[in-house]
Amino acid sequence: MKKKKGAADNLKNKTAIQKHREWRGGLDTAYDYMQWCRLWGILIKWAASHPVQNVRAVFRYRWMFSYLTVPSFFDRLCEGQRGAGLRGARNNLNYLASDVTKTLTTIFSADMHLHPDSKKAEELNKRIICVDELLPNLLGKGFPDCKMILFQEYPMYLPSLINQHSPVHYIEQSELYGLPADVCPLPSFEAGLAIEDDFPKIGCCMLTSNMPCDGSIMTTMLQERRIGLPSQVLNVPLRWKEDEVQDYAVEEIRSAIAFLEEHTGQKFDWDAFKEGCEIWNRQNECKFEKWDMNRTDIPPHTGSSAWLYRIFEHQAVAGEPRALRNDLKVNRILRKQVAAGKCPKTIRHRAVLWNTPCNNYANFNNWLLNCWGIESVCEMIDIHGTDLIDTGSHESMLRGLADHYQTSTMRAHTKGGSEVMLDSLWEKYEEYNADMIIMFDQISCKGVGAINGLFEEGAMKRGIPMVRVRQDLMDPTSITRREMRNDVNIFMQSVMKEEPVDASLVEFDDDESW
Amino acid sequence: MKAIKILITIMLAFLAVTVPIYWFNLDTKLVKLIEKPMMKRYDSMPRDNRL
Numbered sequence: 001m002k003k004k005k006g007a008a009d010n011l012k013n014k015t016a017i018q019k020h021r022e023w024r025g026g027l028d029t030a031y032d033y034m035q036w037c038r039l040w041g042i043l044i045k046w047a048a049s050h051p052v053q054n055v056r057a058v059f060r061y062r063w064m065f066s067y068l069t070v071p072s073f074f075d076r077l078c079e080g081q082r083g084a085g086l087r088g089a090r091n092n093l094n095y096l097a098s099d100v101t102k103t104l105t106t107i108f109s110a111d112m113h114l115h116p117d118s119k120k121a122e123e124l125n126k127r128i129i130c131v132d133e134l135l136p137n138l139l140g141k142g143f144p145d146c147k148m149i150l151f152q153e154y155p156m157y158l159p160s161l162i163n164q165h166s167p168v169h170y171i172e173q174s175e176l177y178g179l180p181a182d183v184c185p186l187p188s189f190e191a192g193l194a195i196e197d198d199f200p201k202i203g204c205c206m207l208t209s210n211m212p213c214d215g216s217i218m219t220t221m222l223q224e225r226r227i228g229l230p231s232q233v234l235n236v237p238l239r240w241k242e243d244e245v246q247d248y249a250v251e252e253i254r255s256a257i258a259f260l261e262e263h264t265g266q267k268f269d270w271d272a273f274k275e276g277c278e279i280w281n282r283q284n285e286c287k288f289e290k291w292d293m294n295r296t297d298i299p300p301h302t303g304s305s306a307w308l309y310r311i312f313e314h315q316a317v318a319g320e321p322r323a324l325r326n327d328l329k330v331n332r333i334l335r336k337q338v339a340a341g342k343c344p345k346t347i348r349h350r351a352v353l354w355n356t357p358c359n360n361y362a363n364f365n366n367w368l369l370n371c372w373g374i375e376s377v378c379e380m381i382d383i384h385g386t387d388l389i390d391t392g393s394h395e396s397m398l399r400g401l402a403d404h405y406q407t408s409t410m411r412a413h414t415k416g417g418s419e420v421m422l423d424s425l426w427e428k429y430e431e432y433n434a435d436m437i438i439m440f441d442q443i444s445c446k447g448v449g450a451i452n453g454l455f456e457e458g459a460m461k462r463g464i465p466m467v468r469v470r471q472d473l474m475d476p477t478s479i480t481r482r483e484m485r486n487d488v489n490i491f492m493q494s495v496m497k498e499e500p501v502d503a504s505l506v507e508f509d510d511d512e513s514w
Numbered sequence: 515m516k517a518i519k520i521l522i523t524i525m526l527a528f529l530a531v532t533v534p535i536y537w538f539n540l541d542t543k544l545v546k547l548i549e550k551p552m553m554k555r556y557d558s559m560p561r562d563n564r565l
């Protein structure tokens with residue numbers, strides 16, 4: 001009998017490049033093709049807007065190579081997707097591409113590495129505020145004539161997701177420089193960029209922060225030496241559930257506003273800020289609706305494109321009208337499928353994915369679903385910044401913003417005590433009617449590592465199947481994608497005694513894949 | 515009528531070029547081809563690592 005072809009049979013050995021793009025049925029393939037054309041339209045528009053500058057940027061910055069692989073990255077995030085899931089994912093990703101290319105244009109137009117001695121670039125820099133990428137840039141809405149840029153987002157965070165090998169060179173540089181090799185790869189990558197002088201030279205001032213953890217605080221020192229901009233730390237309290245810290249959190253923001261006013265020469269615009277907060281509240285409401293839909297038997301908006309978009313929205317485009325329009329469009333698409341009761345995927349298990357996901361395997365969720373039928377109905381990284389901001393007064397908005405910071409990406413759960421990291425897991429498990437937990441064991445996130453035993457005890461006490469998946473956030477040289485898959489394979493075969501949905505995906509070599 | 519003919523020709527030409535690129539993943543394969551030379555270039559760039 002002829003062996004049935006699986007998804008991995010269409011992948012080239014080692015690079016995992018698709019021999020041909022995925023056949024998803026006539027309608028979905030046509031939709032995917034159109035969205036692919038839309039993506040290329042965005043990329044060509046960007047490239048053609050400043051051709052010389054962009055070519056120079058690609059040749060100047062190693063991390064820019066990763067952006068050339070974006071079409072392939074989007075394909076990976078949409079692997080196996082059909083119906084509303086595919087449509088939602090493609091719209092989210094293309095919105096992301098259009099926003100990122102716009103920001104890259106601003107960055108490169110102002111970059112003194114690319115335009116040394118340029119008066120025009122100097123002028124542009126007077127209106128650019130750099131902020132640590134872990135500080136959501138909603139505050140920037142109060143400076144409508146300036147552009148607030150998440151400083152490490154574009155050279156570090158996004159490339160680490162797009163191309164798993166992009167952090168390796170920079171991590172090596174920080175280790176060669178003599179920095180300890182056992183810190184989390186995120187701050188190591190940032191330090192490597194500073195050592196290699198691979199951050200764009202932009203901005204008039206910089207807001208740094210103590211987010212999300214000690215590793216990041218250390219690397220800020222190195223980055224400051226390289227960047228050389230006037231800077232101020234915006235401290236965000238760790239024990240964010242406690243009321244006593246809130247006055248301090250608001251004071252920190254007031255002081256940051258005074259710092260930004262001084263260096264940009266602009267007055268903080270409360271009306272513009274209020275408008276930004278109101279848009280953000282509506283973006284958040286769209287997210288709540290998506291979560292509600294994911295609690296049904298037909299979870300339509302799951303996987304990497306959902307959490308990646310959420311992080312980007314929360315950090316980079318909170319309060320952005322175009323992002324809200326995308327959310328409303330995607331929700332309309334998802335609602336239709338749920339109302340029709342259609343579920344175009346094989347779901348055997350509903351899983352809660354806990355702890356920080358693995359950047360160097362952003363499409364891990366797709367693999368879980370396509371190989372074992374494990375649907376990621378709820379993810380820890382997706383749940384942050386969920387309180388609506390009260391826009392009634394200046395004070396209430398600042399309190400809302402302080403909360404928005406304290407419940408930011410990685411911070412909401414990995415700091416703040418066991419009730420947010422541990423208790424919340426069992427609540428979400430019930431809420432989403434889950435039947436298993438995928439626990440990321442991020443080997444260099446020591447704060448969470450310390451309570452690994454409590455997760456295991458809790459799962460055992462409740463009789464919940466829980467698989468631990470080792471990973472190292474963005475360093476594929478410590479734990480490979482294959483090893484991550486293997487953790488799940490062993491669990492599914494020996495504990496759950498199950499057969500895969502697609503046997504070709506159980507074991508394949510993608511070590512050289514982007 | 516002529517305008518419609520031109521429009522249809524343009525659309526067909528667009529499809530004839532882009533559909534094979536899409537289906538055979540030629541855009542990704544092309545980027546893979548330039549990866550090595552690009553990395554060589556980045557490796558050979560002079561760097562000032564003093565902080």
Ligand code: SF4
Pocket residue numbers: 184185186187212213214215216356410414442444445446473
């Ligand atoms: S994964 Fe953990 S150690 Fe790494 S930056 Fe985030 S909180 Fe810090």
